[in-house]
Amino acid sequence: xxxxxxxxxxxxxxxxxxxxxxxxxxxxLPALLLYTFFxxxxxxxxxxxxxxxxxxxGAKVFIAFDNYRxxxxxxxxxxxxxxxxxxxTLESVLLQLPIALILAILLSSKLRGVMFFRNVYFTPVxxxxxxxxxxxxxxxxxxxxxxxxxxxxxxxxxFDKAWLSDSEFAIxxxxxxxxxQFFGYHMVIFLAGMSTIHSEVxxxxxxxxxxxxxxxxxxILPLMxxxxxxxxxxxxxxxxxxxxxxxxxxGGGPARSSTVxxxxxxxxxxxxxxxxxxxxxxxxxxxxxMFFTLLISLxxxxxxxxxxxxx
Amino acid sequence: MSLNxxxxxxxxxxxxxLIAIVVLYPLAWVYMSAIKTxxxxxxxxxxxxxxxxxxxxxxxxxxxxLHLNILNSTVISILTVGIVMLLSTTAAFGLTRLKWQGxxxxxxxxxxxxxxxxxxxxxxxxxxxQGLREYxxxxxxxxxxxxxxxxxxxxxxxxxxxxxxxxxxEESAVLDGSSIPGVFARIIIPISAPAMSTVAIxxxxxxxxxLLFSLVFLIKSEYQTVPVAILxxxxxxxxxxxxxxSIALTIAPSLLVYMFLQNKIIQGVTAGSVKx
Numbered sequence: 271x272x273x274x275x276x277x278x279x280x281x282x283x284x285x286x287x288x289x290x291x292x293x294x295x296x297x298x299l300p301a302l303l304l305y306t307f308f309x310x311x312x313x314x315x316x317x318x319x320x321x322x323x324x325x326x327x328g329a330k331v332f333i334a335f336d337n338y339r340x341x342x343x344x345x346x347x348x349x350x351x352x353x354x355x356x357x358x359t360l361e362s363v364l365l366q367l368p369i370a371l372i373l374a375i376l377l378s379s380k381l382r383g384v385m386f387f388r389n390v391y392f393t394p395v396x397x398x399x400x401x402x403x404x405x406x407x408x409x410x411x412x413x414x415x416x417x418x419x420x421x422x423x424x425x426x427x428x429f430d431k432a433w434l435s436d437s438e439f440a441i442x443x444x445x446x447x448x449x450x451q452f453f454g455y456h457m458v459i460f461l462a463g464m465s466t467i468h469s470e471v472x473x474x475x476x477x478x479x480x481x482x483x484x485x486x487x488x489x490i491l492p493l494m495x496x497x498x499x500x501x502x503x504x505x506x507x508x509x510x511x512x513x514x515x516x517x518x519x520x521g522g523g524p525a526r527s528s529t530v531x532x533x534x535x536x537x538x539x540x541x542x543x544x545x546x547x548x549x550x551x552x553x554x555x556x557x558x559x560m561f562f563t564l565l566i567s568l569x570x571x572x573x574x575x576x577x578x579x580x581x
Numbered sequence: 582m583s584l585n586x587x588x589x590x591x592x593x594x595x596x597x598x599l600i601a602i603v604v605l606y607p608l609a610w611v612y613m614s615a616i617k618t619x620x621x622x623x624x625x626x627x628x629x630x631x632x633x634x635x636x637x638x639x640x641x642x643x644x645x646x647l648h649l650n651i652l653n654s655t656v657i658s659i660l661t662v663g664i665v666m667l668l669s670t671t672a673a674f675g676l677t678r679l680k681w682q683g684x685x686x687x688x689x690x691x692x693x694x695x696x697x698x699x700x701x702x703x704x705x706x707x708x709x710x711q712g713l714r715e716y717x718x719x720x721x722x723x724x725x726x727x728x729x730x731x732x733x734x735x736x737x738x739x740x741x742x743x744x745x746x747x748x749x750x751e752e753s754a755v756l757d758g759s760s761i762p763g764v765f766a767r768i769i770i771p772i773s774a775p776a777m778s779t780v781a782i783x784x785x786x787x788x789x790x791x792l793l794f795s796l797v798f799l800i801k802s803e804y805q806t807v808p809v810a811i812l813x814x815x816x817x818x819x820x821x822x823x824x825x826x827s828i829a830l831t832i833a834p835s836l837l838v839y840m841f842l843q844n845k846i847i848q849g850v851t852a853g854s855v856k857x
Contacts (some may be wrong), residue, residue, distance in 0.1 A: 284755050288680045293761050297675030301668040301732060302687065308706060308729035309694045315705035373600070376593060383597075389843045390601045393608065396835045396846070398790035400808040401828050404815050405607055408614075414626040414821075416607070454604070455850065462851040511698040514792045518812055532700050532793070539704050540797055549704050556701040563696060 313556065319549035326543045337550035347526055348551065351534040354441045355558070358530060359509035361442065365449040366456050366505055367498070373453070374460030375490060388461065391454035399451070403518025406447035410434050410519075437527035440520045444528060448515050452508075456501045463497030464490070499570040506562035510555060531555045608836075615826040622822050637826030641814075647827055649803055650810035653720055657806060658788040661727040665784045666777060668728065669735035674765050676736070677743040678751065688740060694733030700793060702726070707797055714798070723798045727791065731784040738783075738849070742776035743769065779849040782842060786835060807831045 287293070320338070323331040341348045373391065377384050394402060409416045412432035421429040433443055467490065475485050491498075513532035516522060522529035522537075529537075531551060539548025614622055615637050617630045625631070641647040676688045706726050714722050746769070754764045770777075792808040799805045802813075811827045839846060 281752075284752055285680065287755060287761055288678070288751070290679075290761070291681075294675055294679050294681050296762075297671045297679065297765075298687065301672035301736070302691075304668065304725070305691060305694065305729055305732050308726050309697055309699075309702060309733075310690075312702035312705035312709070313697060315709075316701055319704060373597075376597065381593070385844075387597050387601060389847065390604055392843070392847055393604060393836075393839060396786055396839045397608075397832045398792065398808050398835070400790070400792050400812055401832050404811060404824070404828055405611060407815065408610075408626075408821075408825075409607065414623065416610075416627055419627050450604070450607075458847055458850050507696075507698065511700045513700065514790075514808070517792070518815075535700065535703070536793065536796070540707075545704055545708065552701040552704060556698060559698045559701075560696070 316549045316552050316556070319546050320553045322546040324544070324546040326545070330546070333546075337547050338554075340547070341550055341554065347529060348534055350526065351529045351531050352554075354528060355510060355512070355531045357441055358445055358448075358512055359506050359562070361445040362448060362452075362505050362509045363502065365445065366453045367501060369449070369453045370456035370460055370501065371494070371498075373457045374464055375486065377457070378461060378464035388454075388458065391457055393454070394451040395455045397451070399448075399514030400518045402447060402451045403444075403515045406443070406450075406519050407434065409447075410443055434520055435524055437524050440524060440528035441530075444512075444516050444519050447519055448509075448512070451515070452505075456505070459497055459501050459504075460494065463494045467493050495570060499566055502566045503563055506566065507559050510559045510562065531558070608832075611825050611829050611832070614822055615829040617822050619820060619822055626821075634822070637820075637822040638830070640820070640823045641827045641830065645810070645814065645827070646803070647807070647810060647830060650805055650807045651830065653799075653804060654789055654806040654808075657720055657724060657727065658785050660721075660724050661731060661788045662781050662784045664724065664728045665731040665735050666781060669732055669739050669780060670770060670773070670777065671765070672732075673736050673739035673743050674769060677740045678746075678769070679761070688736070691733055691736045694729075695737065699726075699730050703793065703797060706794075710798075718804075719798050719800075720804050723794060726794055727788050730791075731780075731787060734783060734787075735780040738780050738852070739773070739776055741852075742773060746772070779845065779852075782838065782846060783849060786838070789834065 321332060321334055323333045323336070373387075377387055408414070410433035412418060412430075412435070415433070417433065418430045433439055472485055472489060475489055476482075480488070511532050512530050513536070516528065516530050516533055517536075520528040522533045532555060535548050535551040535555060538544050538551060542548075610627065613630050614626070616633050616635065618632050618634045618636070621630060621632050621634075672691070676684050676691075710722050710725070750768050750772075751761075751764050754768050755761075759767065790808060791806070792812070795806045795809045796812075799809060802810070805813075808831070811824075811831050814824055814827055
């Protein structure tokens with residue numbers, strides 16, 4: 271069978287072309303080198319720098335863990351930034367996840383205008399955090415702000431206050447503005463999740479007399495677990511590195527009361543010019559980021575395994 | 582439809598519309614306020630404009646030269662998108678269509694970048710590019726980290742797309758005498774337009790909106806990108822319609838892109854979350 275033989279020869283020729291080392295290097299190396307130089311390598315450098323006392327003018331002095339000791343023992347603003355970052359993370363989860371989930375469930379029923387609502391809710395996601403932060407300054411503004419204008423209009427004049435000057439409220443103000451910006455993003459993730467659930471499953475449960483709450487609790491939520499995990503990872507990791515929305519809305523103020531880790535890294539490294547110390551903050555930020563990613567993946571993997579064991 | 586159902590529907594739509602207003606009204610307000618006179622703005626800050634005034638837009642250009650910042654952002658974003666497209670299509674092709682041991686590992690190495698907070702790379706990147714910034718325009722230098730921050734997502738999307746393409750594509754082209762780069766340029770690239778446009782949109786938006794690196798890298802005001810410029814504006818001026826005109830201009834490109842490509846953008850997010 272000559273054609274058959276020809277084919278294997280051609281396949282080998284093809285195979286050799288696809289395994290050509292020079293070709294592979296030509297296609298992969300430019301991206302790989304640039305990527306390695308600007309993402310993984312700087313992380314290693316960050317860790318390295320964090321062991322030094324290093325100002326712009328002076329020489330680098332190795333001080334082992336002194337930067338970290340200073341962070342936890344002497345730097346009150348770091349502790350505040352850490353506390354705010356954790357508040358930010360927790361509140362963002364508590365605010366965005368339920369809203370996104372409820373809206374996704376409502377929008378995945380057979381309604382007219384589902385696409386319209388979905389696309390409207392997603393709109394703020396595409397805008398820069400800087401613009402959103404500045405915009406919300408107007409919403410919270412004590413004289414002309416939307417909140418106070420609305421409060422006065424409906425007669426709650428006592429509700430009226432200078433929101434962003436309140437050092438207790440400032441960080442929560444940022445959380446609310448970020449939730450406004452991103453709930454639509456998580457809703458879109460959950461809508462993708464809802465589309466993987468067959469409507470017959472839900473229908474048959476309803477026909478069997480399950481209440482809407484039971485359908486949500488026993489059918490929808492368990493099936494949505496992987497999507498909830500993705501959302502949780504995205505919310506926690508983006509909260510840990512929050513910067514744009516904070517600096518644009520409160521600037522970390524009043525009197526640093528709403529500062530966060532990324533802002534503290536920025537101000538120690540680029541305003542006080544302490545590269546080593548700033549690196550220690552950024553390493554901590556990275557660690558917290560990894561911690562949340564691992565924690566959530568582990569939590570949800572365990573859930574999956576135990577479910578497998580039940581079968 | 583029973584009365585009960587009718588009431589339920591009405592409430593549901595009422596609720597959905599309420600949230601739509603909460604989302605859209607502040608955005609519409611930016612534009613309504615930008616065209617108000619200062620008096621109109623202070624008398625009715627949240628009302629419908631009683632005047633049509635382009636003074637705010639004029640001032641941000643003539644007094645604050647915002648057009649320079651818009652130009653910077655545009656050039657930086659377009660350069661970044663172009664280089665990301667070139668590097669990510671070639672890399673994704675090499676990782677998914679060429680045959681070599683370790684290609685899976687290298688792909689995983691690229692995707693690791695999705696987990697790294699770019700904030701933690703700022704100080705080392707700033708230091709390592711210090712020398713380069715003395716010779717080159719910092720607006721060009723900043724493109725380097727921007728490109729790299731776009732690569733992991735781009736490679737994820739493109740390698741996902743490339744691996745769904747049938748092997749016969751290359752085979753028939755090679756048998757017709759085409760080389761590997763020829764196959765890449767003439768076969769793979771043209772049929773990958775949908776995935777490539779998703780990559781372009783996401784990279785563009787990420788770069789256009791980026792603040793932290795711009796803030797650190799671009800010190801001179803004529804070099805700054807739009808987010809840095811409007812951030813500094815806010816502290817300088819109490820002429821609110823003018824400030825809002827600057828915000829209006831800043832968010833316009835993103836809103837325009839979104840208006841035309843909303844379904845595509847949302848599908849991109851959906852595809853990412855289903856795979857992730």
